[in-house]
Amino acid sequence: MDDNEVKRVVENLIDTFLTAGEVSIKLREKGLNKEIKSDNTPVSNGDLEVNKIITKKLLELTPNIPIVSEETSHNKSKTDLKNFWLVDPIDGTYDYINDGEEFTINAGLILNGKATAGLINVPAKKRMFYSFGKDQSYEFTSNKTIKLDCKKITPKNSIKVVSYSNKLKPEIKKIHNDLGVTEHVRMKSSLKFCVIAAGEFDGYVAEPRACEWDIAAGHAILENAGGIVTDFEGSEITYGKKDFKNPSLILKRSKNL
Numbered sequence: 001m002d003d004n005e006v007k008r009v010v011e012n013l014i015d016t017f018l019t020a021g022e023v024s025i026k027l028r029e030k031g032l033n034k035e036i037k038s039d040n041t042p043v044s045n046g047d048l049e050v051n052k053i054i055t056k057k058l059l060e061l062t063p064n065i066p067i068v069s070e071e072t073s074h075n076k077s078k079t080d081l082k083n084f085w086l087v088d089p090i091d092g093t094y095d096y097i098n099d100g101e102e103f104t105i106n107a108g109l110i111l112n113g114k115a116t117a118g119l120i121n122v123p124a125k126k127r128m129f130y131s132f133g134k135d136q137s138y139e140f141t142s143n144k145t146i147k148l149d150c151k152k153i154t155p156k157n158s159i160k161v162v163s164y165s166n167k168l169k170p171e172i173k174k175i176h177n178d179l180g181v182t183e184h185v186r187m188k189s190s191l192k193f194c195v196i197a198a199g200e201f202d203g204y205v206a207e208p209r210a211c212e213w214d215i216a217a218g219h220a221i222l223e224n225a226g227g228i229v230t231d232f233e234g235s236e237i238t239y240g241k242k243d244f245k246n247p248s249l250i251l252k253r254s255k256n257l
Contacts, residue, residue, distance in 0.1 A: 028096065086239065088104075102189045179203065
């Protein structure tokens with residue numbers, strides 16, 4: 001896919017993501033049906049319905065690109081994926097089923113093993129993020145489209161980061177100290193990537209956890225907005241790894257936080 005085709009596909013997905021967000025909220029208002037999966041994580045009929053909406057549109061727009069979704073087994077056994085979609089229909093399911101506002105709807109386009117484009121809708125906050133290439137990351141909210149450039153809007157002498165937990169593990173605390181972090185705020189979903197791209201936070205650090213579909217869309221949005229995404233060793237994050245497992249992760253709004 002060339003740049004123009006990637007742009008066309010992403011722009012044609014925005015309305016679908018907004019619709020999926022509305023559906024997720026309506027289903028929650030009616031009362032969700034919940035189950036526990038084999039990995040001991042929850043899934044709801046909202047996750048499954050959003051997955052259907054997103055994958056149907058992806059198949060319509062890009063019929064030759066495989067889809068790997070958290071909620072289905074399709075294509076997960078393939079070991080040679082280079083160009084594919086990574087879909088997490090509801091990231092932050094605990095938040096979703098417990099009436100929280102941080103859950104997200106995600107799709108990341110991987111080309112040659114790299115996060116190239118992505119869409120993240122945050123339905124409860126009415127924030128829609130998307131990117132289709134370098135210097136082309138945006139937020140659509142309140143009927144306005146805002147270009148994202150990681151410009152710092154946190155206080156000048158602070159380094160404010162998001163964290164997976166309020167209680168930091170020693171290895172995370174050490175990296176925070178090395179970065180000069182002055183404040184950390186717990187945030188569960190891929191919204192972390194978006195608020196860094198928007199300049200509302202300066203970074204995020206995580207040990208190896210979760211799966212590629214949790215981070216692909218956010219990776220594309222943040223990196224294309226000018227942010228930095230690496231593992232603890234400073235290496236590039238690539239996709240299509242065994243079992244789609246993530247390495248360690250450091251997100252930075254810029255080199256100079």
